[in-house]
Amino acid sequence: MPASSWRLRSDAWEYLRYAVKRLALGGDDRSALAADSEILRSLRALETVELYWAGFGQQYVRDIGDLLEQGDFRTALDRIGRVVKRLRGEAQGDEAFDEYADEQERIEFAADTDPRPRFEVLVVDETTAADREAMRGDAQRLRAPADSFIYEYVIVPSADDAVAAVLTNPNILACVVRPGFSDRTRQRLSRDLRETIRLARSEVAPGLAPTRSQLASVQRVLGLADTLAAIRPELDLYFMAGAHIEELAGALTRRFRRVFRREDQLELHLTLLRRISHLYDTPFFTAIQDHARRPVGVFHALPVARGGSVVSSKWIRDLADFYGLNLLLAETSATSGGLDSLLAPVGTIKKAQDLAARAYGAKHTFFVTNGTSTANKIVHQALTAPNDVVLVDRNCHKSHHHAVMLTGARPAYLEAYPLNDFAFYGAVPITRIKQLLLDYRAAGRLDEVRMITLTNCTFDGIVYDPERVMAECLAIKPDLVFLWDEAWFAFAAFHPVTRRRTAMAAARRLEDRLRSSAHAAAYRAQQERLHDADGAALPDEAWLAERLLPAPDARIRVYATQSTHKTLTALRQGSMIHVYDQDWVREAEEPFHEAFMTHTSTSPNYQILSSLDIGRRQVELEGFELVQRQLDLATSLAQSIARHPLLRRTFRVLTAHDLVPAAHRGSGRPMPLRDGLSTMWEAWANDEFVVDPSRITIEISRTGVDGDTFKHEHLMDRYGIQVNKTSRNTVLFMTNIGTSRSAIAYLIEVLVKLAERFEEEQAQRDPDLPLPAEIPMPPLPDFSAFSVDYASDRGGAIAGGAERSALPDGDMRAAFFRGQRRGAVEHVLPAELRARVERGEEPVSAGFVTPYPPGFPVLVPGQVITAGVLDFMAVLDTREIHGYDPRRGYRILRSAW
Template structure:
């Protein structure tokens, strides 16, 4: 064996995707193609480097084995690369020819050039071996080495290959060195190929549709991809007129990648088509309008690239100015000449100081009264997230939630709210003076956290209020989508069925952890804004109205007009009356949690058909109430930038973050050592079976089609980018595992734990290296646990087994919300007045502290003891008690069993703060 063979890659070491005979190569799971494609090119470079440096002769057998792996890799790439403009069919043919001819060094040079241009930051220069390739969209000859963003344009047209190359060359000839962006062109021949390209190739930023394309994909598709694509391909497409096929494809593109610009190029009399097609296409051209098409492609991307406020802030920082108002730090005035704090400028940089200013400075607009760059930036964000309006918030979603509650809710209005929601909602409801009706989410007792609120529970509470004659008082419902632990609702179904009972109900969806979801076709359908848009379209559909009329005959007595028994309503998937239902939907998102933004950057998205008529003024006043008059302009600029990134590469980044999470879950499940101590919890553990039609536990690990099916059908699903790691078999509680093992030893940061679990989250910034490091750390920890166990004596082993048993067994059940004390309740329902209870504690003699043991004795003796404050343990992070709530033995037992370092609202030295019996008894 030669020295070169010592480092050669064995076939078994290659990605499983490559272990397929060339004749059977098909495109597999779309969510993994980005990784498989990169790995395949990397492997080719490695393997060709081995062959290029090896003398022929004695190593022929080994060379043959390595060559077989190379041929498998190229066969896989041959099935994938047609959906990318670069490197293109001409280069792929040349590469295959060089390999077959044994010209391995030339093949290596070609592969290195492809990899350099595709996966590394680079100036736009022809890569080695590519400069004479007209078919790959090589950069313009006149270009210099100036970096410009590059994207791909997908053309859908069934034309011969040589005509396709001529079409690409013709389009690329329009590019100029002065263009702000550059692009490559790829031509696919069919409806299905277009959908596949959009799923696989995140570089596509525009689509050009031309009449005459076929329906069926030109190559074989794997079963997962075939199943997913089939959901977007209607029967009978081949019988439609070309223009109707084009319209259907345009609609499907909008479903999959709504951020893309779609253009129509036709030879027909486009003047007659324009009026009926403008909603589906950015613009319509005749074939000879090459330059206008080129300029439109650039303008479309420029419209998404635009960042009005960030640009204005940059321009402001470059202007000379003398500051004679507040902010000594502005322009670095109080920093630059100081011998004591100049390290601040060294650390943060000069631009931060130059850009620090206030709303009184010209050209930068006011967040509280936007008319310029901020107003435009918010309008662009509304477009990106599918909202009617979007408002920027610079002090977090806690404030965003308070704004919406105050804008919608007046004192005395009833609000249905998940008791497990973020504490900002509870405080907002207290401030607003609402009558709060708490909904209980289903409990996950073993892991000491809640799931989500079943739709049946929501419907039952609304029907209870209808039966009590108080439904008109119910104003809003507040739910968390998705929860901290990744449980995701079906907002479309929830809103539809609630509106069937109360047509004017307002919805607040706390999507603090879900801002990224609007930029992936599967995730998007479970966002509040997308669900509202689909419902709005359904309400306009005559067929939907007929469905409602048919159901109404079953649920409403035709003679008396009275509704049928509640049981019938609970057992039916309700359809709202489209003539009465009003879509009033609000979503609050922590942009900084899951997208690119500085800390505390958040947004409020509004899809409210009655906003200006019923809520506009109140919303603006609430926004004024809770928004600082001195907002941080750096946060605003980062929100503008984050929106740009989401529109231009959000699809790729979200697909990557989900896929990387799946790779972690699979690593834990497949490693024999890791399985002894760890388990990733899937839907089967986190979502009870009655809420799952599909039965999938980790659907994305099986493929995009299963992922899509679960997210279409199941009442609750689990976000695959959230990984709840069960650590009970380690014998270590979650808080200790987080601090002592992950953070202190290895610098791995996590946000949430429970008594026996740790939550890992991938995000759009997660790298493959970070994933590999996490898996490596888990293996090291498992090895250390093995070593420690071997060194334990009988007593130590018994102690370890006792800890494992305690963490593996069910603790005291999570306490449901009990009830508000009668003094704070209105009527016979369960709602109570948080505001009255909260401010009652200000009265002298109204409250006292009681230690846990005495409190438990009082409750056990049957005395009604009422909490005077919020008691929120971290973890699990939800309020066990709220002001005015009757304390139960279940709540106290749960608190006693928790081993937490931080409990808000509980004083270890004094105990619980409760209302005195004398005060409660007084009038």
């Protein structure tokens, strides 16, 4: 498997330390230095990689190679040891330096003991070795004790190298472009990295600068700036030139934060530090810390504030001992002293939310302290009204179904493709969404359709192409509002490949696309193809066959809800709502704030808010590194299971070939990231659906146990391994930004032990008895229909007497509240209910029935109960079924009351 740069680099240095130590101690002879040896292959790889990192450089690696060739293994080991110490975060002592170390090197390594946070600055320019040393020396001389941060330069000569550096070195947080760079690299890069660079550069075309600046050199600078910004939008870009900077500033201002003359080194230094301080700033977390340190008198609600009811108690002091006194000192019900109000923020909370909007690429961001379930209800209430039609993914989280019920909107359910072999759903194909919108248009009811809500990505890792979905939907209804439930996808905003499939990034790309003259021309041409000579729309087949283009004046109205705490650093229930709405002020701002106040407590948890604030700091400063590591570790896990002879006999890793039907994927690779970043890039750029590499779903049929038993009795109870989700025959393992290589190794170790145990048990079992996980599940039930009493459209005639089928939306709220009246409801046991269905009756559910797993409502209020639903429920072995009482049966609506 192609390893990421962070992993290749650290592994190569660690291996060199091990191998050269054996040479130095006489454990190996000089044959270990043969031309095809692992030592020399590692040195060759590092000679390329070190160009893209600060601190050592290519010459340092070459010097180690020379020492090995000369047989000076101990000196080579000393030099390798310095690198390993820095990679491990260990300080360099005086004993680490040999006679080869000059004074400059000693100064540089001495900074390892400096506790200040360190970052790296990329400089793109063709320079001499002397110039590079001079630049690094200048940076060190400009350091002052009062500086809050330390930085070092990474200097590369070409645009290709600049792209390679920002793709491989997550420590780079700023980039200085000088006009003397060349275009192509002279480094021996891997095929995967070369292809990724090509893909990254081919996606971005520089915009037109003012006429006077239509020079090839300026266009090269603009193209590089746009490419770097697309890959790593958190980077600050600066331009440095020797002349005509006044004219250049006007042409470059949109791409670069500032333009400097070459001699303005001090000003650049101060700017770099100032900008990083803005990323580091956590206004609300800082305010909480200040409040905790301030002596105050508490004369408001909340006895626990300042620890008042705890530290003086004889019986509950262990609360403070366990959580720490700071938790109590930070508690208050006051919103003064810089703490601000979540319901009407004007100070530190508002600033923290604005910083989060910047980080996630939103126009507005709002913090939510009671989970994404509440975030979803806020958005639904803000954007929909009674009798609006909302297209809802049938497989979405129950909070969306509840939100539709509360608002009085009418849900029209979209069916995701079923994965019957694994007892869970995939995602909703674009053709189904388009067809339903076209059905509403044909019925003359398209104006009633207000919003569509989809889950991106699903619990099982199926990821939409939001830009395509939104573009094609807007081509049919140009004012459609989109709510993307990204509860499990917050991390994706901080990786150059996964970011493109987040709602906010897709909204920005779509907005830019609609502004272009090329899009306007393509739209006009497509409209001519989709309409006849009289201007009438062609049949649906023509609209379904094309990838539709929205009108240039279509409105971009996009909302995303994220469970930040699920995939990034935040306390439980810490969530965010991100907004990219061109009609925010005119259409949404006031109702959104009203909905926010409806669902938000007047006593929000300050610890959750401060964790959202400081978690944002983390992902802006190191999110790329953390997410790349997360994806790599998941791929390592999948690869280890597939390669281990025992594990692959017992478990099977499900890939895109299992989770995405062939019609909805184009790349053909089962696990694209396993083949390299470029392969993943192409799949995520082109396929209708992709699979999040950080989720590894294991099929366990051959273990002899079902998923729920495997989770509780084997993983959790026996080995302390915690997982979120299982189905009848699968277990989902998720990596996150906190997962370590040691954790992956432990999981593999546990799986091996379990595989051995299962094989031993299988050898003793009765062959005539089927394995529990091999008992066939009935097909996953589609949404049947709303009963005739609650269906909005009962079918009938349209102009000319032609028959049409009923559209699927219904009045779920009326059914729900009728189901709250005791006299309107009866309880029916499964056997009796099945008998009624077999007699041709159509029982109607009085409430939500939601088994966990799989976690979606199998029944909603007003839905007709069918034999398919009963078959599915009959074989579920889940421990939780919300809305169903096994003693009394199903709640159904009486036919008359």
